[in-house]
Amino acid sequence: MEDVDRCEEELIEYAIRESIRDSSIDSIQTVSGDYLRIVTAIEQGDVCTLQELSGLQAFTERDSRGWLPLHRAAVQSQEQVLNQVLLASFDVTVEDVTADGDTALILAVQEGLLENGSYDMVSTLIICGAFVEQVCLKKWMAIHEAAKVGCSAILVLLLRHGAKVTAVDGHNVTPLGIAAEYAHAEVLDILIKNGGDVNAKAYNGDTVLALRTFIPITTKRAIRLSGQSPVHSAADGGNVDCLELLIEKGFDVNAQLDTHISENYGDMRRSPLYFAVSNSDVTCTEMLLAAGAKTDLDPYELVRLLLSSGAEVNCYFRMISDTVFPTALQYCLRDHMMLRLLLNNGYDVDKCFLCNHGNGQDMDCDSWVDYHHNHRITLFYNQDYRASFCEIISLSSVVNLAGSVVQMLLDYVRHPRICPNLLRVLEKQKEWPDICDILVMAAVPFPPTLKHYLTYREYNEYGGSAASHS
Template sequence: TTIGANAHSQASDSSSILLEAARGGNPDSVTLLLKYGADANIPKISGHLPIHVAADRGHLLALKMLVPVTDLAAIKWSGINPVHCAAAGAHTQCLELLIQAGFDVNFMLDQRIHKHYDDQRKSALYFAVSNGDLSSVKLLLNAGVLPNQDPVNCLQIALRMGNYELISLLLRHGANVNYFCRVNPLHFPSALQYTLKDEVMLRMLLNYGYDTERCFDCPHGDKVRLYAFEGWTSTVIKDTMFCEVITLSWLRHLSGKVVTVMPDYVDQVRICSKLKSVLQNQGLWSEIHFILSKYPSCRKLVKNTNCMLDLFYRTLFWLKA
């Protein structure tokens, strides 16, 4: 710079010298370029600014220098917030710095950005949850990020991962347990399908208001009939019932355990003929039959037992979180 180099030079993709310095993370280089007039608000063709690159690479010192010289209007025009970049890179310190500096944790990726992701993700929280990054998820939720803004629910991602701590954290901050997935439409809220093999996750959902009644809202009734449904095909069956899913050949062995847990969370349990025919071959059928036949009188006893179990599970995972 002292012999006439241009601090405003750009590469063929419009990447500035300052952006490349931010990518390298050398704070002395960033300081020198800013001193000689480098503009932190010049994007490359992709729309990324130096602050995005520093956050994505986890260069905390460089990021500190770029925060006060980056215009919010330039960030808005770019369609991506540096909070997304820090969350995507799992750089907790950078994320904390940006939150403290007042960056919007609920900034949504612009359509021209999120269309490149198959899951159409929009929020910084989605990136953190996808990474299984509990520290970043905590920072974002405590900063007021909303947990239900993405086309694919963040809770769904945590359930797929089977991460108890993430699930518990999201539920405590208002994650929607009653979302419906756009793929393979079900008559009951989609979250349940990820918990069929895990009683702990099942109880976590039920405790946070899962609409259990939808599972037993079934048109099959008591009539015995032949059922052809045996999974999803290229022609997706619309509004698939709970009984049709839980009685699939690879899931029916779980039906007794799942149905045994559910009566305490619903006012009325109506076992249709299809589900009943499978449950009767389960070892837990006598217990299920007893609960249903004596439902009003034994409900209080079952509820007290389940409440003790629920308290144990919730205390366990809150302590971990």
């Protein structure tokens, strides 16, 4: 069906082009002698004769195709000729159309070659008030025609005078799609720089750009100057086929938005993965991850987005290690901002203070072994045992973090229980004096507002809801 439509369009365009080049016998038979004299003077570039003929009613006369002398002047190469015809056509406007719905501007753009004066014709018509977004019967605008003929100078001229890169024809095709179809790399470059949508879709659901044609003729410089990668657009639009092709062609799945684009989003997103996750697009998310998308390009925004979308902050991942406390905490012990984000979203802090060391028992050394090999720590785990927070934080790899982490956790518990093992670790930390003060305050019934002030809660990076149990 698509091939049939394309064939019909090509036949229509061929007929139009032929009618522009040749005057038919029927046309000659239906016009006056004055009209023929005017047309002859236009074709010969005879400005003097046109001046002599000024004032004749024949300047408002049309041939069988609906062409005025103005339309014929728009497709020739001499600017002086067009100027003279415009002066003589006082009862005609530049918006008058042919039988095919083409204005003089669209006809001039269709010629589209600098060497034949088309740029000057287009410029003159615009100066005289031609509307750059006038639609012809094909539902094309002048910018579509410029994208087809590949004249970048005329395209820039149209854009400068209000033409839109987002303009669509009757099939919802943009100028970018037209330029890609006809493989005009320079025009593609200009359109992308001016905001052309590389993922726009036609009404039939097909991606407008024939990506396999588009990719090799688009320069990396054009993509860089646009401030975003096609991968962002594919992920944002949920276009699985485009995303798959872009990945196949080696586009960077970790490309980041330029700052001036990222700032347009309230969450300051940067990565294609963030777009997919924010759209709840499981398929695109899986494709990006499988292609090597990094999850740490938008770490806080991604976690916050997942939590706001209902992700369970208190879930357990028991395949690697089984803990008494919800698993996520052990992965952000070194990142206090991420830790605060978890705590502010309902993390079950109480379980960090549950263990079997209340009677002064030592750590079960058969459960966890701190083994040093090549300056790396390997943990051998007994699967029948659930590790407590005090055991994890006592490991030599993270024991130096114990003071700062526990100090933050204490902001979120009402009656903390510090076991002997954890106490021995904390007493060696520089934060121990502050922790002692917090423990004292926890035992005294201060008003909640005062307690928040004393524990610096108002300086929380992520603000918002306080822990319900603090």
